[in-house]
Amino acid sequence: MNHYGNPTIDSVSDAQDSICRHAKYSLGKAWRDLSSRDLFTAVALSVRDQMVDRFLETQERYQQEDPKRLYYLSIEFLIGQSLGSNLHNLRVRELYRQALCNLGADLKTIEESETDAALGNGGLGRLAACFLDSLATLEMPGYGYGINYEYGLFKQEIDNGYQREKPDNWLAQGTPWEIARPDEACLVPIYGRIEHGVDRKGVYNPMWMDWKVLIGIPYDMLIPGYGGRTVTFLRLYSARASRDFDMQIFNDGDYFKAVEQKISSETISKVLYPADAVVAGQELRLVQEYFLVACAVRDIVRRFQQTHGSFREFAAKVAIQLNDTHPALTVAELMRTLVDEKDLPWEEAWEITQASLGYTNHTLVPEALEKWPVPLLEAVLPRHLQIIHEINRRFLEQVAVAYPEDRERLKRVSLIEETAPKQVRMANLAIVGSHSINGVSAIHTGLIETSLVPDFYQLWPERFNNKTNGITQRRWLLQANPALADLIRTTIGDGWITDLPRLRALEKWATNADFQTEFRRIKRSNKERLAKVIRETSQVKADPDSLFDMQVKRIHAYKRQLLNVMHIIHEYLSLIEDNRQPAVPRTYVFAGKAAPGYWWAKQIIKLIHNVARVINNDSRASDWIKVAFIPDYRVSLAENIIPAADLSEQISTAGKEASGTSNMKFALNGALTIGTLDGANIEILEEVGEENIFIFGLRVDEVQALREKRLYRPYDEYHRNPLVKRVVEAFRSNLFCPREPDLFAWIYQNILDENDEHFHLADLCAYLETQEKTAETFNNTVAWTTKAILNMARIGKFSSDRTVAEYARAIWNIKKV
Amino acid sequence: MVIAVDKMGDVAIAELPVEELDASNAGELKRDIAPLLEAHTKLVIDLRRLRFVDSSGLGAFISCLRKLNAKGGDLKLCGMQKPVRAVFELVRMHRIFDIYATREEAVRAFQGEKNAGVE
Numbered sequence: 001m002n003h004y005g006n007p008t009i010d011s012v013s014d015a016q017d018s019i020c021r022h023a024k025y026s027l028g029k030a031w032r033d034l035s036s037r038d039l040f041t042a043v044a045l046s047v048r049d050q051m052v053d054r055f056l057e058t059q060e061r062y063q064q065e066d067p068k069r070l071y072y073l074s075i076e077f078l079i080g081q082s083l084g085s086n087l088h089n090l091r092v093r094e095l096y097r098q099a100l101c102n103l104g105a106d107l108k109t110i111e112e113s114e115t116d117a118a119l120g121n122g123g124l125g126r127l128a129a130c131f132l133d134s135l136a137t138l139e140m141p142g143y144g145y146g147i148n149y150e151y152g153l154f155k156q157e158i159d160n161g162y163q164r165e166k167p168d169n170w171l172a173q174g175t176p177w178e179i180a181r182p183d184e185a186c187l188v189p190i191y192g193r194i195e196h197g198v199d200r201k202g203v204y205n206p207m208w209m210d211w212k213v214l215i216g217i218p219y220d221m222l223i224p225g226y227g228g229r230t231v232t233f234l235r236l237y238s239a240r241a242s243r244d245f246d247m248q249i250f251n252d253g254d255y256f257k258a259v260e261q262k263i264s265s266e267t268i269s270k271v272l273y274p275a276d277a278v279v280a281g282q283e284l285r286l287v288q289e290y291f292l293v294a295c296a297v298r299d300i301v302r303r304f305q306q307t308h309g310s311f312r313e314f315a316a317k318v319a320i321q322l323n324d325t326h327p328a329l330t331v332a333e334l335m336r337t338l339v340d341e342k343d344l345p346w347e348e349a350w351e352i353t354q355a356s357l358g359y360t361n362h363t364l365v366p367e368a369l370e371k372w373p374v375p376l377l378e379a380v381l382p383r384h385l386q387i388i389h390e391i392n393r394r395f396l397e398q399v400a401v402a403y404p405e406d407r408e409r410l411k412r413v414s415l416i417e418e419t420a421p422k423q424v425r426m427a428n429l430a431i432v433g434s435h436s437i438n439g440v441s442a443i444h445t446g447l448i449e450t451s452l453v454p455d456f457y458q459l460w461p462e463r464f465n466n467k468t469n470g471i472t473q474r475r476w477l478l479q480a481n482p483a484l485a486d487l488i489r490t491t492i493g494d495g496w497i498t499d500l501p502r503l504r505a506l507e508k509w510a511t512n513a514d515f516q517t518e519f520r521r522i523k524r525s526n527k528e529r530l531a532k533v534i535r536e537t538s539q540v541k542a543d544p545d546s547l548f549d550m551q552v553k554r555i556h557a558y559k560r561q562l563l564n565v566m567h568i569i570h571e572y573l574s575l576i577e578d579n580r581q582p583a584v585p586r587t588y589v590f591a592g593k594a595a596p597g598y599w600w601a602k603q604i605i606k607l608i609h610n611v612a613r614v615i616n617n618d619s620r621a622s623d624w625i626k627v628a629f630i631p632d633y634r635v636s637l638a639e640n641i642i643p644a645a646d647l648s649e650q651i652s653t654a655g656k657e658a659s660g661t662s663n664m665k666f667a668l669n670g671a672l673t674i675g676t677l678d679g680a681n682i683e684i685l686e687e688v689g690e691e692n693i694f695i696f697g698l699r700v701d702e703v704q705a706l707r708e709k710r711l712y713r714p715y716d717e718y719h720r721n722p723l724v725k726r727v728v729e730a731f732r733s734n735l736f737c738p739r740e741p742d743l744f745a746w747i748y749q750n751i752l753d754e755n756d757e758h759f760h761l762a763d764l765c766a767y768l769e770t771q772e773k774t775a776e777t778f779n780n781t782v783a784w785t786t787k788a789i790l791n792m793a794r795i796g797k798f799s800s801d802r803t804v805a806e807y808a809r810a811i812w813n814i815k816k817v
Numbered sequence: 818m819v820i821a822v823d824k825m826g827d828v829a830i831a832e833l834p835v836e837e838l839d840a841s842n843a844g845e846l847k848r849d850i851a852p853l854l855e856a857h858t859k860l861v862i863d864l865r866r867l868r869f870v871d872s873s874g875l876g877a878f879i880s881c882l883r884k885l886n887a888k889g890g891d892l893k894l895c896g897m898q899k900p901v902r903a904v905f906e907l908v909r910m911h912r913i914f915d916i917y918a919t920r921e922e923a924v925r926a927f928q929g930e931k932n933a934g935v936e
Binding site for chain 1: 839871872875876900903904906907908909910912913914915
């Protein structure tokens with residue numbers, strides 16, 4: 001027993017006892033009656049016990065030392081499955097595996113049965129999840145704050161090549177990981193109007209009247225760091241109506257209206273918006289953003305006040321990071337709290353707000369920055385709009401002093417865009433209210449400074465900084481690729497688990513024949529496993545000896561899955577029309593979801609399926625080309641796909657991808673990258689060396705110049721190169737849609753007549769040539785393996801441990817406790 | 818709603834008899850407290866039993882305050898529990914009411930105002 005009265009788990013029999021105890025007393029079932037779901041729950045609850053103990057110890061430590069704390073606010077946390085990573089981080093996985101084996105169960109099967117917590121769309125949400133793992137592993141006092149969506153990102157099904165969305169009711173059977181904290185529920189006022197009166201001293205006093213009320217119920221998901229000394233939490237809020245029914249309506253006899261209101265309140269945390277970019281104009285989304293912010297700020301202030309009297313200390317004890325603009329209302333909410341509730345003078349409140357907040361930008365194009373119509377904001381948050389106007393008034397005064405007579409500049413930096421209707425610019429609000437503004441890769445940060453918000457950079461250059469994204473090696477290597485992790489461990493030790501740059505020690509093994517053989521054996525075994533998944537999900541027979549060429553990520557025009565398809569079509573037409581066999585048999589693997597309202601992306605999914613159907617059924621191509629689309633891409637599927645990759649496609653139009661993180665995950669698992677000089681690819685190139693990566697295509701400045709000078713003419717590319725022409729013509733012909741005439745003619749039109757916004761043809765020749773090189777290199781097994789090992793060895797920079805340590809040092813000023 | 822009333826000098830003290838004041842009973846409060854507002858100019862409402870108030874409840878208090886102010890009187894509040902006080906602060910209503918910990922303090926404040934006036 002430990003001092004919390006819990007049996008500690010030091011042995012296999014302890015683990016067995018704990019699992020059996022939960023099966024019996026938490027689930028109330030006899031062992032023989034347990035379903036597979038029950039078994040998962042019993043194991044998870046047993047693991048959770050260990051985390052609760054460490055969590056309480058962590059809290060005690062914090063209470064004694066009163067460190068500065070970080071609160072990471074994000075509208076998405078893409079957690080995925082938790083059992084495996086919790087077992088790894090607590091370092092008890094082997095013990096539980098053995099315990100379950102003794103009980104006649106298989107841990108791997110139980111781990112795989114867990115439903116993904118898909119509370120995010122992609123990169124931004126997964127970054128937040130990786131950060132929590134790193135914060136806990138680095139023993140930093142940091143917490144995540146998000147929304148407990150009842151429905152996560154939709155499940156993707158494929159019907160005749162078309163994406164169909166199915167609801168992801170991940171909480172249908174409950175989750176053992178969440179601990180409800182109804183005693184820490186908070187009240188959130190919303191809607192209503194401002195009454196402009198005076199207080200008892202005759203001073204202007206805007207009162208928020210006729211508001212509705214929401215209740216935020218927190219649910220804590222514990223997050224253990226590696227080694228388990230620090231266990232932090234992700235606090236997710238569910239929205240509840242203030243009471244079961246609005247009694248007034250109920251008393252008036254309108255029972256259904258009362259129930260409707262209750263449902264409407266609870267809708268707020270019902271579903272994650274499935275767009276990977278900005279969600280425009282949706283009132284519910286604005287309410288979600290406010291709900292997160294209001295609950296988080298209330299909780300943060302409550303925690304601060306538990307141990308501190310004066311708000312002068314607030315910024316010395318609290319750092320709040322805004323993950324993109326979705327939580328940007330924090331600026332107004334914190335000001336409202338300090339000025340309205342805590343009676344601080346505006347100037348002092350503003351100083352505290354700015355000193356506490358940091359803002360991470362994830363956007364590259366000005367048009368994609370989040371904005372909310374003023375009338376909508378006024379209806380939903382009348383007091384906050386007033387505060388935003390006041391922040392803007394004071395800010396513009398400051399700008400006018402710095403740049404007298406520059407009225408255009410005032411218009412550009414204003415928090416309010418003077419359109420009809422007027423709009424609140426959330427990025428400007430976040431920038432003005434924060435002491436730090438960062439991008440997520442070196443090139444992205446440069447573009448923020450020069451292209452996205454140059455006026456702000458000129459005003460406050462010292463506030464802008466770069467924090468290149470990272471990934472946690474605990475999930476993306478130790479857990480996802482256990483065989484490779486074991487090989488590395490036996491070769492250079494396990495220091496890399498908490499210090500990824502130590503993988504450098506593998507450099508000297510890169511050409512070692514035995515190490516190479518073992519590396520290839522593991523890669524092949526991972527490919528065999530994935531081939532099975534491909535067969536089961538896509539009915540495509542993939543040869544594990546072929547080059548596994550993978551593009552797995554959101555389907556989006558700028559990510560250029562279409563460019564990848566163009567290469568496939570080129571290879572196929574060369575084979576069947578020119579009788580030119582590819583240099584290497586290749587399996588092209590795609591996975592990714594399209595936003596439900598994004599027609600272009602959904603058509604690309606259909607295109608991939610049609611191309612796959614034609615090629616996979618053509619006996620002339622069967623030894624050379626296979627195309628597979630694995631449905632329902634999610635974190636747990638990524639953990640299967642990434643370790644099996646030979647080649648990682650990172651081929652976005654230069655200047656469009658802020659960072660990307662799958663590029664890092666693939667390289668960490670010994671895949672080579674074919675990519676453009678975009679996002680973090682540039683830094684990966686710097687780390688792994690140009691001889692170990694396949695770079696092609698236009699650079700950011702070249703794309704910008706072509707765009708600005710209107711020099712890009714896709715027809716020139718089309719006429720210049722017959723191979724390019726043939727590929728483009730394939731979309732106009734019905735080669736890939738014999739039973740659906742003209743289905744893909746829009747691509748021909750989009751590329752040639754609508755000026756190919758994403759520069760596919762500008763980069764196609766370079767891409768085809770570079771793909772030739774990948775094939776040639778792959779045929780030289782030793783050379784390829786050497787490069788793959790060197791990618792792994794030199795990818796250490798891209799650990800989220802490094803990223804989080806940089807944020808902690810330069811922005812949050814938090815320390816290990 | 819049965820509102821118990823005490824008197825200390827010329828100050829009436831009404832004890833709010835509910836734990837929750839919202840859309841379901843704010844109208845009732847307004848109706849049942851009206852006679853007190855007619856009869857008195859100095860009123861203290863003791864909120865010691867109140868645990869939850871919404872915007873309708875706050876609206877009822879404002880209505881009382883305005884009626885008393887209109888005839889030169891005043892309303893003071895006392896006995897607020899922390900969550901109720903938090904709601905007042907949330908919407909800046911703590912700035913338009915005189916709020917005291919106890920009814921005695923509230924009454925003393927009325928008397929102090931009178932004395933101040935005499936001086």
